[in-house]
Structures are given as structure tokens and as C-alpha cells.
Amino acid sequence: MYEQYIIHTKPENTVENGTVTGFQVGAKLPYYRGLGISMIEDVQLTIDGKAVAPENILVVLHGNTYTLKQMETEPEDRWEFGEVGTIKVLQPGGLVSGEHTVELLFNLRVSYMPVNAIRKYSKTFMV
């Protein structure tokens, strides 16, 4: 459900104060309603087959930035239905120009489902 919409924009290098600190992708939540952030149990990003360490992933939603750890305890703020969030990967130097394959996975704890919904999508881009 909604898997093919997970990756909304292609990866771009993140430039902060003139330095490339990593890269980021625009993303949408693969679910049919908004969810409180604490129910997004996990976000995993794999770049060219290599998994990014959880501590190097940040999620930015309407100006609020969360580490995966911080997301666990944020029940009020929500990732709205259809909202484009940004997944930032801390990786000094970012991505070199060329072809890159991104896989993005969301693990959603939806209360009425007996097991979590795990949805992912992979796409190759020219960066």
C-alpha cells in the first residue's frame, strides 16, 4: 500500500554552512492516514546496498527535526497523510555524482493491526 510513493524526491546532498554534511530525500508515509510520530517504529535507509546506521538518520517534518530515538517518545506531532517529510542522512561529503540506489523502509506500529506494517521501496537515481 502506497509503497511506490515512499520516495518522493531524489537524493540531494545536504549543504550546511558551505559543507556537504550528508544527503537527503523527500518521503511520504506509506499509509492512509497521518500517524503520531512515536508510532513510526523505524525508518531504515539503504544506499547502494549499504544500510545507514540508525544514529545517522534524521527525520524532518514541517520544520521539526527528530532522531530515530527522539521519535520514540513524540506522541503529539504527526506525519500527516500525504505530507512530504525529509529523511536526512549524516554522511560527510554526501554522495558523489553518478547513479545511486536508495531503499527506504518504514516500520509502522498501527494499533489495530496484529503485526507492524513494514513497507519499503527502492529506486535508482542519477545524482
Add this chain to the structure above:
Amino acid sequence: MADIKRGVSLYSFQEEYFLGKMTMEDCIAKAASFGANGIEIIGEQMVPGFPKLTDAFVDQWFGWMDKYGTTPVCHDMFLDFKKYKGYVMSQLDQLQSIIRDLKFANKLGCKVMRVIVSTTPELMELAAPYAEEYDVKMGIEVHAPWHIDNAWMKRHYEVMEKMNSPYLGFIPDMGTYTKKIARIIVDNFLRKGASEKIAQLVADSYEKGVMAEYIVGEVRSMTDKPIDIALAEQARHNSYTNPKQLLPYMNRIFHIHAKFYEMLDEDTEYSIPYNEVVAVLKQGGFKGYMCSEYEGNRHIHDAFVVNSVEQVRRQQLMLKKLIGE
């Protein structure tokens, strides 16, 4: 005016909304253009900032209702009792969550709230006085694979009878009358690599009424391909029961989810025999809204452009004819 009224759950247009092709106002306008003047909404789907409601939004909402001649009918609530990892919310906190949604429904002028099927009868009992306070009827959604006569619904019915409150009842989802497994679901599995032979077997066996356990068992004996097993398990997620089963409960039914997967034309839903169900609803004297709930989107959007508007248009025409407007 016919006893049975028509409405649309804006859920039906979720694909276009998600992709930014339709705004909430567009969704309301489309529903109205089909003569479906009852509006149902999932607050958590289309109201940014849920559960907060700004005065500006509420004004706009009622402004749209005036502009398009529509009426707010139902808010669909969720109960996130697993808000934190490894922790299940206390019953008191769950009750607070329900009250939050009752207030939300009340502010938007909805007289009915869809209660998600996993909600316990005990919670319904605790929440009943608040439903009365906010003047919002709470209907437990009778969603496949549950059906109105199974054990869970029987427990709910016992609470309804015990409380003897007009604020508690059922919202049957027409997905419980899925006579044939939606071919768009089967096709989706085929695109994901399920075998033709298994697909045929599952679709045929389901239609014959073979029990899901037998279908899954037979498929397991033929293959261990996970996608084939998952397809067989579709038989477990769907249900078909005799619609006459609704008749003893008519005094507890105040709203209907007109779930559908695929309108072939303006008369026929591929899976659900609407003519049979609407006939029973008429016989039982149902006087509430039947709200379109298009759910084909998620099964086809991997391969096709979804046209929810056309699907809802067809279903509304079918309902209009069957209701006898």
C-alpha cells in the same frame, strides 16, 4: 426523499488527495455533484493538526457544507492503543482517546462516529455516557473478516442491550458481503509474482464458499512460495455472509459503509452483490446514510492511474437506482 440516504466517505478520494490532485474541498464538491450529500471524513486523514480543530477550519468546513448543500455525517476514529513501543495504553487513556474523537466529531457536526473494530465492548460501555453528552452515536464497524453475528460482535451487542442506549450500535461495512474476491486484488498478487494456477484456485474456491482454512491448507500443500500463501490468506481477510443476517439488528444499525473495490459499470460491483444487500436494508427499514468507501486504489496504484472519482460516480448511480430515489 427515500429512507436510505447517500453519502461519500472522503476516504474514497484518498489517492488523489495524497498525490495533491484534489483538495478536501474538491472531494466534498465531487460527492455533492453525484447527489451524495452526506459527508464522512477520517479526521486523521484530511484534517492537518488532528485532533486540534482551529476555528478557521471549522468555519471553512461548515462554509463548504453550505456552498455544496452537503451535511456532515460521520467521523471515522482510530484508537492508537499501541502509541509507545512495548506498551499498551491503559483503559482510562483509551477512553480519553475516544472522548477526544467524540468532541472532534461533535465540532464538525457529525452525528455518527465510526468506532474501529478492535475497540473492546468494555470501552464502548465506558464511553456511552460521553457519546450521549456530545450527541454523537458510536457505531462499531462490522468489518471483514468479522461479521455481524460473530463472537466479537455478539459481545458488543450484549453491551448495547445492557446500556440500552441509542448512542451505541453497528456500522456494517459492505466488505462483509464480498461474494467473489476482488479481481483487482488477485491481479495485484499476480503482478507481484503469484502463480496463475494458485490465483484461479483461490478465486474459485472462495466463490464456492470453501472455508478459508481449507483454501490456505490446500495452497500450502501445493507450494511454499510466500506470495502464493499470502494470496491464499486473502480468503481469510474477506467474508461473505447472508445479508438477511442484518435484519435482527436493524434497530442498532444507523450507518453503512458502502465499501467497494471495483465498479464494472453503473450497475455492478465486481465482488459485492449490492442489489441483495440494499434489498435487505430496505426490508429492515434502514433510514441512515450509505457512504461510498472506495478501496480499489491501494490494489491498483502500483500499475494504474487511480480514478476514484469515476469509481464513486458509478457506485452512487448504482445506489441511487437500488435505493429507488
